[in-house]
Amino acid sequence: MKRTVVGVILIAGLAQLVAAPAQAAPGANPVTALRATLIRGKGVNIVSTAKVDHGRGVYYTLNLDGMVGFGPQGEIASDTSQRLQYSKATKSALAELDMARTPPWKRRP
Numbered sequence: 001m002k003r004t005v006v007g008v009i010l011i012a013g014l015a016q017l018v019a020a021p022a023q024a025a026p027g028a029n030p031v032t033a034l035r036a037t038l039i040r041g042k043g044v045n046i047v048s049t050a051k052v053d054h055g056r057g058v059y060y061t062l063n064l065d066g067m068v069g070f071g072p073q074g075e076i077a078s079d080t081s082q083r084l085q086y087s088k089a090t091k092s093a094l095a096e097l098d099m100a101r102t103p104p105w106k107r108r109p
Contacts, residue, residue, distance in 0.1 A: 043069045046080065057089035 037044060045067050053059040066080030086094075 038070055040070055040072055043067050057087055058093060059087050060090055061085045 046065060048064040050062045051059060052062075061084070063083045063085070064080060066078065068075055068080075069077040
């Protein structure tokens with residue numbers, strides 16, 4: 001059992017010496033990868049989340065998701081949706097300040 005453990009430790013140590021360091025690996029160019037994705041006849045899914053935090057539980061979150069389609073001249077179609085969510089503290093603060101007759105979270109497009 002001791003020989004097995006020592007053997008495994010030696011092999012693991014030698015493997016670390018032989019392995020190439022991570023910084024020596026050629027890095028992928030993100031611009032090239034993005035251009036390869038944005039080609040005619042393809043669509044790209046978009047997902048984005050932004051959270052604005054003012055502290056003390058006052059924050060709101062904006063979520064965006066959808067798809068963008070590409071043609072010969074560039075973007076030809078898009079289908080996106082957004083969702084804005086307020087925290088309870090934000091809702092109560094807006095109601096206390098009476099900033100609007102209809103609170104923003106109750107408005108309809």
